[in-house]
Amino acid sequence: MTREQLLTKYDDIFVINHPFVKHKLTSLRDKNTSTREFRMLVEELGTLIGYEATRDLDTIDIEIETPLETAMCPVLKGKKLCIVTIMRAGNGLAEGVLKLSPSARVGHVGLYRDPETKQPVEYYLKMPHSVNERTIIVVDPMLATGNSAIMAIDKMKKMGASDIRFICLFAAPEGIQAFKEAHPDVAMYIGTIDRGLDEHAYIRPGVGDAGDRIYGTR
Numbered sequence: 511m512t513r514e515q516l517l518t519k520y521d522d523i524f525v526i527n528h529p530f531v532k533h534k535l536t537s538l539r540d541k542n543t544s545t546r547e548f549r550m551l552v553e554e555l556g557t558l559i560g561y562e563a564t565r566d567l568d569t570i571d572i573e574i575e576t577p578l579e580t581a582m583c584p585v586l587k588g589k590k591l592c593i594v595t596i597m598r599a600g601n602g603l604a605e606g607v608l609k610l611s612p613s614a615r616v617g618h619v620g621l622y623r624d625p626e627t628k629q630p631v632e633y634y635l636k637m638p639h640s641v642n643e644r645t646i647i648v649v650d651p652m653l654a655t656g657n658s659a660i661m662a663i664d665k666m667k668k669m670g671a672s673d674i675r676f677i678c679l680f681a682a683p684e685g686i687q688a689f690k691e692a693h694p695d696v697a698m699y700i701g702t703i704d705r706g707l708d709e710h711a712y713i714r715p716g717v718g719d720a721g722d723r724i725y726g727t728r
């Protein structure tokens with residue numbers, strides 16, 4: 511499916527159309543962007559896209575005393591948040607989302623993509639308790655084949671999570687289609703949808719290997 515077909519078919523795929531986001535994504539693409547800057551940009555984008563991905567959280571009015579009078583004012587209500595990072599590259603994004611909600615719980619799913627099979631291999635899993643009572647925000651900068659995100663969300667659902675949303679920065683149309691076929695109930699908040707995958711299942715034009723660029727490995 512093309513980008514346009516995907517956006518027509520699914521009304522819960524949100525591409526963040528904001529000049530700051532666009533500008534920062536372009537800086538990430540630049541091969542001359544330093545490790546330090548790359549890491550900072552990923553974190554900033556986590557905050558910006560996290561802001562959009564939490565726009566519909568419920569609030570409730572409570573009574574408070576201002577220095578001048580009593581007023582009914584809104585506060586967040588309802589389910590607690592849990593940010594789930596798909597390591598490694600998700601960690602930078604998670605830090606950015608946590609700036610919005612510093613008391614959120616954090617889950618870690620360790621996956622690496624086997625270069626031959628392109629299938630994710632699990633090496634770590636640690637989640638807070640009661641995931642069924644939380645709004646889960648799964649984060650990973652890259653959605654290529656979609657296999658890693660699909661597997662991470664499969665795990666959340668097996669643990670009882672039902673209120674899940676997903677944030678990424680760069681997505682390939684192939685990955686979005688696979689993701690939506692596997693998890694039609696999970697809303698996607700995406701920085702940009704790129705052209706597609708190359709023969710190594712890298713996103714084009716993309717940014718290369720996000721984990722390597724965040725941590726200066728390779």
Ligand SMILES: O=P(O)(O)OC[C@H]1O[C@H](OP(=O)(O)OP(=O)(O)O)[C@H](O)[C@@H]1O
Pocket residue numbers: 596597598599600621622623624628630650651652653654655656657658659685711719720721722
């Ligand atoms: O959609 P997919 O085809 O599954 O590819 C995307 C995955 O690949 C990258 O992780 P990688 O395996 O490079 O691990 P890393 O974060 O440790 O670098 C990326 O951060 C995603 O998790």
Ligand SMILES: O=c1cc[nH]c(=O)[nH]1
Pocket residue numbers: 599652654711712713714716717718719720721
């Ligand atoms: O383009 C890609 C694909 C998978 N993982 C990455 O980090 N980049």
Ligand SMILES: [Mg+2]
Pocket residue numbers: 599719720721722
């Ligand atoms: Mg990597």
